[in-house]
Amino acid sequence: MIDFTQLIQNENMKIYRRLRTVIMFILILMFNLLFGVLFSLDNGPGQLTAWDAVDQLSFLYFLVVIFSTVVAADIVAGEFTWGTIKLLLIRPWTRSKILGSKLLSVICFTLLLTAWFLVTSIAISFILFPNQPSVIFGQEANPFAYIMEKLLYSYIDLLVITSFSFMISTVFRSGGIAIGLSMFILFTGNIFTMLFNPIRYLLG
Template sequence: MLKLMQNEWMKLWHKKGTWIMVGILVILTAGMMGLMKWISLQNMGGEMTREGMIQDPSSLGGTVLLLTVIVAAGIVASEFSQGTIKMLLTRPVKRWKILVSKFLTVNLFGMFLMLIGYVVYLLLAMLLFKSDAGESLSSWSVWSKSLYMLLLSFGNVFITSTFAFAIGSVFRSSSLAIGLSLFIYFTGSTISALLSQYEIAKYLFFTHMDLTQFETGMMLVPDLTMPFSLAVLAVYIVVFLLISFSTFIKRDVTA
């Protein structure tokens, strides 16, 4: 399995697009920080402190999600469109193993982007923002909060990329997978808000995608709890993966 992941990782980084994605991530993160600084200078959003910024890096999530979804959507679909799927599946390796290696690689890539984004974010937070006398950077609470928020925002990356991965492997079309995933990412919260008075809203997966809502308190649907959200998400993830694996394993490759 490690060798298969090594393969996927190698293929990923030999594509120019992947390097461009990292570049985009760095630029967008830096731009976002610049914007925050500018807003802070205009004194519109109140004084922003270094500690305050570090405690909530969840704004990274959106950029990382966008990029990870592109990789997740293409990792299976591109093998079909390049025709390399024939070469990949005529090996003494069971298909589910290949799919698992691809899925793990996507998540590893997501984490990697998150890490890069986080490093850039921290550097700029240090450079651009003044420290607040009240809280100290050496205090554990600032960092634990920071990492917790990072983890919560990664949740959204994980869920959306799993969705994109499933669509990409079922329909073998990366554009469809990217389109659908981003559509859900952008309109999901609106749909949830519209349906919030109905029971069904509680069981839609996009109601729960943004786990940071439990920390920020900006809940889409009232009366949600974290364990409930995690349970609903787990069910959806299992369903997505089941569909993805069963179609991939059964498929007759004719192209």
């Protein structure tokens, strides 16, 4: 158990020490700030409130999905690309433990990135918009509960996509191919779902 914990710590260090990861967190902050400012400039009296702005900024969650997909697709394939896989295989750890630690590290990364997205969007919204009863949700509704529920559903989709990306990463030894295929699945998944949805043909 101690060895497995050390493996997870090692994988987390690999993820968070890279400049790419820092840029991902900065980009999420900058895009939330950018669109928050744009929404505030277009906001007239009695329009968007703070919680309304948080809901409007939720469309930027696709950045979290893209960044998580990149990390998941590269976490195994990148070891082969950089030649560091040999350093892992010579250690007294089974391959299942190595892959398990990498998968858990990716899940932890998605949770942290999601939390960062939520915190930054809420903070920016409450700075730029008035904390008044929501125009969109109404006075009796609980906007925070709605946003958390919406985020939970989005996170489930994120887990599915990152799991596919991780699977691709274990199959292909090239980080570029793994990331490319993961991006292809990410952007074309909805198209194939729409084309092969049986309800579409039943209604026709």
